[in-house]
Amino acid sequence: MVVSDNELMARCRLGDTAAFETLLDRWQRPIARLLERLTASGGSGATGGRGGRMLTPPLSMEVEDLAQEVFLRVLEARERYDERGAFSTWIYRIALNVTRDAARRRRSRWRRLVTWRPTTGGEPASPGEQVSRVERAAAVNAALAALPRKLREPLVLRHFGGLTFAETADVLGTAASTVKSRLKQGLLRLRAELARRGIDEREFES
Amino acid sequence: MNCSEVQSRLVELVYDELSADEAGALRAHLAACEACRGSHRELLFGRRLLDEVPADERPVSLAAQPLLTALAQRAQRSRRRWRRLAAAAVAAAVAMAIVLVAGLRVEVRAASVVIAWDERAEPVAAPPALSPPGPGVAQFEARVRRLEAAGGHADEYAERLLEHAARLAELDRLLGAAVRQVLEVDARQTADAARLSGEVANVRRAAGEELARLRERGELRWRLIEYELAQRPVPRQVASVQSPTPSEN
Ligand SMILES: [Zn+2]
Numbered sequence: 001m002v003v004s005d006n007e008l009m010a011r012c013r014l015g016d017t018a019a020f021e022t023l024l025d026r027w028q029r030p031i032a033r034l035l036e037r038l039t040a041s042g043g044s045g046a047t048g049g050r051g052g053r054m055l056t057p058p059l060s061m062e063v064e065d066l067a068q069e070v071f072l073r074v075l076e077a078r079e080r081y082d083e084r085g086a087f088s089t090w091i092y093r094i095a096l097n098v099t100r101d102a103a104r105r106r107r108s109r110w111r112r113l114v115t116w117r118p119t120t121g122g123e124p125a126s127p128g129e130q131v132s133r134v135e136r137a138a139a140v141n142a143a144l145a146a147l148p149r150k151l152r153e154p155l156v157l158r159h160f161g162g163l164t165f166a167e168t169a170d171v172l173g174t175a176a177s178t179v180k181s182r183l184k185q186g187l188l189r190l191r192a193e194l195a196r197r198g199i200d201e202r203e204f205e206s
Numbered sequence: 207m208n209c210s211e212v213q214s215r216l217v218e219l220v221y222d223e224l225s226a227d228e229a230g231a232l233r234a235h236l237a238a239c240e241a242c243r244g245s246h247r248e249l250l251f252g253r254r255l256l257d258e259v260p261a262d263e264r265p266v267s268l269a270a271q272p273l274l275t276a277l278a279q280r281a282q283r284s285r286r287r288w289r290r291l292a293a294a295a296v297a298a299a300v301a302m303a304i305v306l307v308a309g310l311r312v313e314v315r316a317a318s319v320v321i322a323w324d325e326r327a328e329p330v331a332a333p334p335a336l337s338p339p340g341p342g343v344a345q346f347e348a349r350v351r352r353l354e355a356a357g358g359h360a361d362e363y364a365e366r367l368l369e370h371a372a373r374l375a376e377l378d379r380l381l382g383a384a385v386r387q388v389l390e391v392d393a394r395q396t397a398d399a400a401r402l403s404g405e406v407a408n409v410r411r412a413a414g415e416e417l418a419r420l421r422e423r424g425e426l427r428w429r430l431i432e433y434e435l436a437q438r439p440v441p442r443q444v445a446s447v448q449s450p451t452p453s454e455n
Contacts, residue, residue, distance in 0.1 A: 017270055017274065020274075024268055024273070029266055068273065072277055137260060140255045181217075190256070191252045201247060
């Protein structure tokens with residue numbers, strides 16, 4: 001039978017390395033995925049259109065560093081961990097803080113690079129032209145990265161972390177009503193961004 | 207349900223966070239309201255786009271052991287930082303004591319200790335006060351030793367300060383010696399001057415006496431010459447010779 005995350009954390013606190021290994025195996029992929037979406041930088045939204053996949057920065061190294069930082073913080077905070085809460089919410093909150101800290105550190109150093117990003121492939125697709133699923137996903141990633149952090153965080157937690165409204169609000173430390181209104185704004189902004197790239201509701205009609 | 211209520215709850219419908227009853231009520235409104243249906247379609251489009259993004263399949267290869275090692279290193283780093291802070295605080299206090307005692311300028315900086323000789327400082331009054339090592343240095347050394355005994359608080363920082371303290375004691379000793387030397391030379395010169403001025407006075411006095419004697423002798427001689435001249439007839443041209451004044455030499 002599967003041992004719960006909270007049980008593993010309790011063992012981890014007692015110095016059980018195997019328990020930590022299990023937690024690591026279980027969580028490093030979802031955490032890395034979340035970190036990737038939270039940190040992808042879209043600059044001012046001037047990223048390219050349908051060729052967007054090629055413009056997604058190769059963040060793998062950075063994401064792995066950030067993931068390591070998340071699990072280091074898990075280890076550091078294991079004494080303070082409150083097992084009455086959900087582990088997922090707790091570790092997502094840590095991940096969110098790690099990305100926010102990293103953004104603070106990177107801001108000055110990387111701003112120029114981000115604004116310099118070339119805008120190749122910016123031609124909007126002509127209406128009605130079919131866009132492949134892969135290209136569409138790349139465009140969505142680019143549009144997501146272009147969203148302001150405030151709107152991006154709830155969307156990422158909801159879609160790539162699989163959290164409910166209440167859990168998302170818990171991780172972000174805001175009211176559920178705030179999460180709802182930001183999700184709504186985020187979805188509408190995403191739709192507008194994609195419309196600029198020639199992708200709209202007609203995509204799903206075929 | 208009116209439009210604004212529906213609008214505020216559409217996102218919950220889109221994310222399936224409504225009870226069946228609530229969802230049913232919303233859907234009933236959407237069936238009848240073109241505007242709200244449009245909003246719903248827009249939100250749903252956004253959600254479907256995001257759902258469609260494939261999961262990132264890039265493998266992540268974090269292992270427990272390196273993480274545990276990194277954790278230990280990090281803890282050590284933070285312990286070391288605390289120890290360094292404690293040592294720096296002690297060093298600052300000690301430095302102030304040294305300044306007060308020895309008239310030196312000591313600056314404890316983040317990565318270095320600067321000890322400077324203040325050249326405008328008043329010269330120290332007497333050599334005994336400077337006999338090495340000064341009380342400030344001794345206090346400092348004692349304190350560092352106490353700290354070391356108390357739990358190894360004096361790490362590299364304190365060690366460096368100890369080195370500086372030793373150097374300080376050396377400077378202290380050198381200054382003491384220099385001051386003693388100056389005073390000795392001064393004393394010797396004073397004595398020499400006194401002796402010389404005595405000698406000069408003696409010479410002067412002797413010279414005065416000699417002069418008086420010479421004068422006296424010259425006077426007698428002159429009288430003798432006058433007497434002899436008086437005894438015999440003197441030719442006219444010889445009589446016009448001036449009487450010589452006795453030489454000062
Ligand atoms: Zn309506």
